[in-house]
Amino acid sequence: MIESRNSIPRWVSLIYRYGQMYIGDHLKHFEIGRGQHIFLNALYKEDGLTQEELADYLKIDKGTTAKALKKLEEQGYILRNVSERDKRCNEVFLTEKARGIKEDVRKVLTDWRERLTFGMSDEEKDMALVILEKMGHNAAHFAEEEVDL
Structure with a gap:
């Protein structure tokens, strides 16, 4: 699919x-x-x-x-x-x-x-960075968790 x-x-x-x-x-x-x-x-x-x-x-x-x-x-x-x-x-x-x-x-x-980031306000850029950082931390956490299995 x-x-x-x-x-x-x-x-x-x-x-x-x-x-x-x-x-x-x-x-x-x-x-x-x-x-x-x-x-x-x-x-x-x-x-x-x-x-x-x-x-x-x-x-x-x-x-x-x-x-x-x-x-x-x-x-x-x-x-x-x-x-x-x-x-x-x-x-x-x-x-x-x-x-x-x-x-x-x-x-x-x-x-x-x-x-x-063309056409994005400073607020949108900041929000995108916060979201991507959270996703990056999640990815690192779960990748490390898988390695520990």
């Missing part, structure tokens, strides 16, 4: 896919893949995180994280170094090349957010 057009998961999925297409298309001239910008953005907030910290923060499995970071390293956007604190971990650092495109990456993300 085809899902109703009023389904919340359908709209969340649709918005996510459109966002990935928009961001990917606007960053492709930097040779940044569709799922890689989130790693750069996380490192723009806190450079030097370990691969594990990045995976946990972004809620992305370690294998996908390793592949994305390998590609970013090959493109010259990051460096991975063995941690002095824990030799089993790699710390991830931005290169000058990555720092040089920070404003470009942030602008694409800001432009997408502005397009997504």
Whole structure:
């Protein structure tokens, strides 16, 4: 049976896919893949995180994280170094090349957010954020509950 057009998961999925297409298309001239910008953005907030910290923060499995970071390293956007604190971990650092495109990456993300909320009042934007945060907390809670089974 085809899902109703009023389904919340359908709209969340649709918005996510459109966002990935928009961001990917606007960053492709930097040779940044569709799922890689989130790693750069996380490192723009806190450079030097370990691969594990990045995976946990972004809620992305370690294998996908390793592949994305390998590609970013090959493109010259990051460096991975063995941690002095824990030799089993790699710390991830931005290169000058990555720092040089920070404003470009942030602008694409800001432009997408502005397009997504076009025509919405500040009150509607605040309400949407509150609702999405509640949904995110619910998703995290129930996902963790399933893991504990």
